[in-house]
Amino acid sequence: MSSPLTLRGITWNHSRALPPLVAAAQRFEELHPGIEIHWTKRTLHEFGHAGLTPLCLENDLLVIDHPMLGAALKAGLFFDLKPLLPALFLDDLRANSVGQSFSSYEIEGQLLAVPIDAAAPTASFRADLLARDGTALPQTWRDVVDLARRGKLLMPGFPADVFLNFMALAASHGGALAASPENLVDAENGARALEQMRELATLMTAEIYKWNPIAVYETLALRDDFAYCPFAYSYSNYARAGFGKSVVRFANTMTLEEGKPLRTVLGGTGLAISTKCANASVALEFLKYVAGEECQRTLYGLSGGQPAHRWAWLDETLNHVTHGFFRDTLATLDAALVRPRYDGYVGLQARAGSPIVNYLQNGGVTRSVLSRIDELYRQSKI
Numbered sequence: 001m002s003s004p005l006t007l008r009g010i011t012w013n014h015s016r017a018l019p020p021l022v023a024a025a026q027r028f029e030e031l032h033p034g035i036e037i038h039w040t041k042r043t044l045h046e047f048g049h050a051g052l053t054p055l056c057l058e059n060d061l062l063v064i065d066h067p068m069l070g071a072a073l074k075a076g077l078f079f080d081l082k083p084l085l086p087a088l089f090l091d092d093l094r095a096n097s098v099g100q101s102f103s104s105y106e107i108e109g110q111l112l113a114v115p116i117d118a119a120a121p122t123a124s125f126r127a128d129l130l131a132r133d134g135t136a137l138p139q140t141w142r143d144v145v146d147l148a149r150r151g152k153l154l155m156p157g158f159p160a161d162v163f164l165n166f167m168a169l170a171a172s173h174g175g176a177l178a179a180s181p182e183n184l185v186d187a188e189n190g191a192r193a194l195e196q197m198r199e200l201a202t203l204m205t206a207e208i209y210k211w212n213p214i215a216v217y218e219t220l221a222l223r224d225d226f227a228y229c230p231f232a233y234s235y236s237n238y239a240r241a242g243f244g245k246s247v248v249r250f251a252n253t254m255t256l257e258e259g260k261p262l263r264t265v266l267g268g269t270g271l272a273i274s275t276k277c278a279n280a281s282v283a284l285e286f287l288k289y290v291a292g293e294e295c296q297r298t299l300y301g302l303s304g305g306q307p308a309h310r311w312a313w314l315d316e317t318l319n320h321v322t323h324g325f326f327r328d329t330l331a332t333l334d335a336a337l338v339r340p341r342y343d344g345y346v347g348l349q350a351r352a353g354s355p356i357v358n359y360l361q362n363g364g365v366t367r368s369v370l371s372r373i374d375e376l377y378r379q380s381k382i
Helices: 018-031 044-049 053-058 066-075 087-096 127-132 141-149 159-173 187-201 206-210 213-222 280-291 293-302 316-321 325-335 345-351 353-362 366-380
Strands: 005-012 035-042 061-064 114-117 121-125 228-233 249-251 269-273
Touching: 005 018, 005 044, 005 053, 005 280, 018 035, 018 280, 018 293, 061 066, 061 280, 066 345, 114 280, 121 127, 121 159, 121 213, 121 325, 141 187, 141 228, 159 187, 159 228, 159 345, 159 353, 187 353, 187 366, 206 213, 206 353, 213 228, 249 325, 269 280, 280 293, 293 316, 316 325, 345 353, 345 366, 353 366
Parallel strands: 005 035, 005 061
Antiparallel strands: 061 269, 114 269, 121 228, 121 249
């Protein structure tokens, strides 16, 4: 009996990431005897900030984040999928991926991954606690500030999350991200974003600086002293009964003071194939399977995944098991901004949140904070 053909893949360590890929791999193996797909995981921090080159030597399939594309393209880490995938399949993903999930993996005419997971910071809340206090779901920035004054608000305070939410606020007020070689965001809008973030942060517990989005949702699900988070990368798992002590509900973001909706920054993941993969044709078949509408809408989504295919987000069954998570946040995902993808950006994301966190905790001059961010931005492009 011949040995099975084996593919190895790596994703990140959460119930949103690993179980749906394991489930998809198991079913793919059943449909394709003689093939085995083994998935391993790394931490969320490693997923967002660690280099990919060593992983491409050991893995055939890699779950990646779109800001990594510049570095990956320069190093030749992934196959260009455009000439390898059927035109009809690509047309379907281009037309039906949530927001800019598909285009975020296109760079310099190449497609280095296909979207399998879609996320962006959205609002989240405990419906039972808001109802208990007779409080309506916040709709405007002033509503959010009022709730913060009552001690009911939390948000992620990890530097990377603070940085991404700062970019979202600045861009929502006006201007593109990284449009200038000198300035990451428009100075006036950047200052306004910093002031708004500090307005909220000074009304919150210092515990937030220990929390990334997962910790925020664990806190919302476990404790009864916080009722609302205005922006954190969304996780449909916490909207499913039985995942946490209490169900966390999700909603689109609020409108800002001038009536503009808060546009947040696209997250999610794509599936890429290493150029070191010796069985690229088999890897392509699995990639088509897991990114296709049927798997995304059924096996992948029902196994805890957060699909990237629009028909999954509109699916009645998935919305039923997640208390409307997909339906109620789709507008925010569709409006989400793509992060910079130049070679060096990932390092900026890891570092530029620190001066913002210091400002939130200790105050200071917004101009100085923006100058430090722009200094780090310019250094990241060298």
